[in-house]
Amino acid sequence: MQAIHDAELENWHDYEVGSRREIVALLRQIEEKKQLIRMKIKGEADVCVTSILEVDPDSGQFILDRSINREQNERIVNARGVTCETYLDKIRILFSLGSVHDTVHEGTAALVADIPETLIRLQRREFYRMPTPVTNPVPAVVPMPFELGGGNTTFPLADISCGGVALLDNKMLLNSTVGQIFTGCRIDLPEIGTVTTSLQVRNSLDVTMLNNKTSRRIGCMFVDISRGNMAAVQRYITRLERERNAKLAGLG
Structure with a gap:
C-alpha cells in the first residue's frame, strides 16, 4: 500500500x-x-x-x-x-x-x-479500467496537427478509467510516442455528457485482428482534467459497472 x-x-x-x-x-x-x-x-x-x-x-x-x-x-x-x-x-x-x-x-x-x-x-487508473461498449463505441474527438490536415478526427474508446482512456487508432493516424500530448480532446459519454481534457500517451500496442488487419491501441492519461469532468468520468464508470453487474446477475 x-x-x-x-x-x-x-x-x-x-x-x-x-x-x-x-x-x-x-x-x-x-x-x-x-x-x-x-x-x-x-x-x-x-x-x-x-x-x-x-x-x-x-x-x-x-x-x-x-x-x-x-x-x-x-x-x-x-x-x-x-x-x-x-x-x-x-x-x-x-x-x-x-x-x-x-x-x-x-x-x-x-x-x-x-x-x-x-x-x-x-478507483484509480492503475487498478481499475472498464471496457467501453463495442457495438456502440464511445467517441473521442482529437484535434489533428496541421501536418495531418488539421481538423478533428474521431477515435473509439477501448476502455476508460479515472486516470485516462485507451484509444483505438485503426488507421494509425496519431503520434503514439510516449509523452505525446493531444490537447483539447472531447469525449462524449452516453447519458452523462461531454468531457473535455488533454490526453498524454503512456503506451501503445499494435494488435492484429481476426480479419488480419492491424489496429493500434493507445493508452492515454488525462492531463489537467477539471474536477467537474473527472466527476463525469466517475459517474460513467459507475454506470458501466452497474450495467455489467446487472448482466452478470441475469437482469440486463
Whole structure:
C-alpha cells in the first residue's frame, strides 16, 4: 500500500460514499476477505496494520484487531482521530475515524470504533479500467496537427478509467510516442455528457485482428482534467459497472 496522507480524505469528495447500507456492505467485504488495513494517527507518520473482526450495524460500530505494540495501541486510543486505508478488489478505500476505544472481542482484547459516516472508494487508473461498449463505441474527438490536415478526427474508446482512456487508432493516424500530448480532446459519454481534457500517451500496442488487419491501441492519461469532468468520468464508470453487474446477475 502507498502512504496515506491526511489531506487525501478532503481532496476526493467526488469518490465519496455516503450510503449507510453501502458503507456497511463494504466494511463487511473487507472483513470477509481479511484485507489488511493501515491505520494512522492524524498528524503522525506511525502506521498500525490491523483488520476488521466484526461489523455490527445495529450498534453502529465495528471491531478492529489490536496492534502487537502496546504503546502504539495507547496512542491510537488517545488520539483525536485516525485515518484508515485498505484495498477491496484492487480499489483503494479510505476512511476517517473520530475515535477508537479498547474493547474485548470473543475473549481477546481488540479495538472498537463507530462505523464511518462516509468513506472514499477510489478507483484509480492503475487498478481499475472498464471496457467501453463495442457495438456502440464511445467517441473521442482529437484535434489533428496541421501536418495531418488539421481538423478533428474521431477515435473509439477501448476502455476508460479515472486516470485516462485507451484509444483505438485503426488507421494509425496519431503520434503514439510516449509523452505525446493531444490537447483539447472531447469525449462524449452516453447519458452523462461531454468531457473535455488533454490526453498524454503512456503506451501503445499494435494488435492484429481476426480479419488480419492491424489496429493500434493507445493508452492515454488525462492531463489537467477539471474536477467537474473527472466527476463525469466517475459517474460513467459507475454506470458501466452497474450495467455489467446487472448482466452478470441475469437482469440486463
